[in-house]
Amino acid sequence: MGKAMEWLRRTFHRMGSPRWFFAGSRGWVLGLYLVGAALIVVGSVWGLGFAPTDRLQGDSYRILYVHVPAAHLAEAVYVAIAIAGVVHLVWRMKMADLAIAAAAPVGMTLTAAALATGYIWGIPTWGTGWVWDARTTSMLVLLFLYFGLIALRQAVPRPERAALAVSVLAIVGVVNIPVIKYSVDWFTTLHQPASIRLGERPSIDPSMLWPLAVNALGYYLFLVGVVVAALRAKIIERESKADWVRSWVQAR
Amino acid sequence: MNAFLTQLRRDLAISFRHGAEAMNPIAFFALAAFLLGLGQSTLRLDEAAAGALWVLALFANVLAVEGLFGRDREDGSLEQLLLHAKPLFAALLGKVAAHWMMSGLPIAALSPFVALLVDVPPDGMLVLALTLLLGTPTLALVGAIGAALVAGTGRGGLLVALLVMPLYVPTLLFGAGAAMTALAGGDPSAELLWLAALLAASITLAPFGVDAALRVGQEY
Numbered sequence: 001m002g003k004a005m006e007w008l009r010r011t012f013h014r015m016g017s018p019r020w021f022f023a024g025s026r027g028w029v030l031g032l033y034l035v036g037a038a039l040i041v042v043g044s045v046w047g048l049g050f051a052p053t054d055r056l057q058g059d060s061y062r063i064l065y066v067h068v069p070a071a072h073l074a075e076a077v078y079v080a081i082a083i084a085g086v087v088h089l090v091w092r093m094k095m096a097d098l099a100i101a102a103a104a105p106v107g108m109t110l111t112a113a114a115l116a117t118g119y120i121w122g123i124p125t126w127g128t129g130w131v132w133d134a135r136t137t138s139m140l141v142l143l144f145l146y147f148g149l150i151a152l153r154q155a156v157p158r159p160e161r162a163a164l165a166v167s168v169l170a171i172v173g174v175v176n177i178p179v180i181k182y183s184v185d186w187f188t189t190l191h192q193p194a195s196i197r198l199g200e201r202p203s204i205d206p207s208m209l210w211p212l213a214v215n216a217l218g219y220y221l222f223l224v225g226v227v228v229a230a231l232r233a234k235i236i237e238r239e240s241k242a243d244w245v246r247s248w249v250q251a252r
Numbered sequence: 253m254n255a256f257l258t259q260l261r262r263d264l265a266i267s268f269r270h271g272a273e274a275m276n277p278i279a280f281f282a283l284a285a286f287l288l289g290l291g292q293s294t295l296r297l298d299e300a301a302a303g304a305l306w307v308l309a310l311f312a313n314v315l316a317v318e319g320l321f322g323r324d325r326e327d328g329s330l331e332q333l334l335l336h337a338k339p340l341f342a343a344l345l346g347k348v349a350a351h352w353m354m355s356g357l358p359i360a361a362l363s364p365f366v367a368l369l370v371d372v373p374p375d376g377m378l379v380l381a382l383t384l385l386l387g388t389p390t391l392a393l394v395g396a397i398g399a400a401l402v403a404g405t406g407r408g409g410l411l412v413a414l415l416v417m418p419l420y421v422p423t424l425l426f427g428a429g430a431a432m433t434a435l436a437g438g439d440p441s442a443e444l445l446w447l448a449a450l451l452a453a454s455i456t457l458a459p460f461g462v463d464a465a466l467r468v469g470q471e472y
Contacts, residue, residue, distance in 0.1 A: 146416035
């Protein structure tokens with residue numbers, strides 16, 4: 001127990017150091033990209049080519065192999081950003097803010113992707129692309145929250161002040177996440193309730209579920225790779241005056 | 253309670269001394285509703301009018317809340333407030349309450365008359381006023397967080413709108429929803445309870461957000 005805590009504390013402090021993170025994360029990006037991309041290829045080919053056709057929706061349901069991972073990650077990225085916001089405000093850890101800066105555009109893109117795929121799927125299935133139901137509306141709100149995070153950072157001239165403001169906004173905005181998550185349970189919505197829940201038998205057949213699981217894992221790994229790569233770029237940008245960055249640039 | 257009342261009295265006194273300025277949100281609301289009514293000759297509004305009035309009230313709130321901390325920041329009294337107010341929570345609530353009494357409250361009080369302009373049927377008027385009465389304080393509290401974040405940046409309007417309008421969505425949905433339900437002959441109490449719940453939550457939580465945002469904004 002003591003050892004584990006000690007390891008945790010040391011990792012926490014190391015993660016707080018841009019230099020250490022930059023040096024330590026080098027191999028991670030490529031690894032995450034490769035494993036993530038491989039899983040996405042396997043999951044997509046399996047889901048699009050080999051999973052059975054849905055009796056009611058036909059082949060249009062297959063968009064879920066993009067829609068579900070994108071929507072799920074869009075929320076997960078926001079939760080991660082809010083946690084980073086707390087860490088930044090409490091411990092004034094520069095890395096937490098750089099992580100927010102790196103993750104916000106990724107989360108925004110995923111939210112847009114989830115909305116777009118939902119729209120495309122809605123046209124044949126619901127008969128309309130867009131409805132103002134609780135799930136779609138709260139997802140749109142998430143998109144605007146991401147806009148806000150990015151716009152606020154640009155509006156404040158001093159980066160370290162912008163960082164604090166963005167952290168506050170990220171924490172305030174997190175109230176939207178449970179609304180998105182439970183919107184399909186709390187309200188009568190057109191969007192169907194979740195098919196997969198912890199601790200319950202999924203209401204989706206295993207032959208359709210497995211490719212989704214593979215794809216979701218692939219998306220997770222790949223996008224963590226994207227965020228880490230963006231974070232490395234932010235570190236170089238923000239620390240451009242530090243000696244170690246100069247020597248790193250000269251060594252290249 | 254003392255800090256709350258002191259701040260409330262001070263801000264109200266300042267608002268009354270700048271009488272014309274304090275009228276702006278109400279004038280905006282009435283004027284925009286008037287334009288909406290003019291357009292109605294070509295555009296059928298009917299029940300949609302209640303929702304449209306809610307959107308106007310929301311815009312009026314965004315425009316008004318932007319300046320909530322501006323003057324105090326310029327003359328240094330905001331810094332004094334952050335340093336001295338005990339408890340700051342109560343003082344900030346007092347500040348937002350004063351702001352609401354000069355913007356949201358008159359808009360809610362005026363709304364039945366404005367509703368006449370845009371032909372909202374009589375059954376909807378009182379419910380509309382009630383939803384505005386319950387909903388506008390939530391808007392003011394949440395808007396104060398956005399205003400506090402942007403206070404020092406020197407760029408207001410659109411940025412505040414972009415930051416706070418997503419957070420206004422639940423209030424708008426339940427507010428407009430209650431009015432629509434009442435107009436359709438249903439019982440709007442579920443939506444009204446939701447509005448009340450949102451208000452209770454924002455009274456307890458929003459001042460902490462305003463506090464944090466103001467401290468950040470002190471040194472832009």
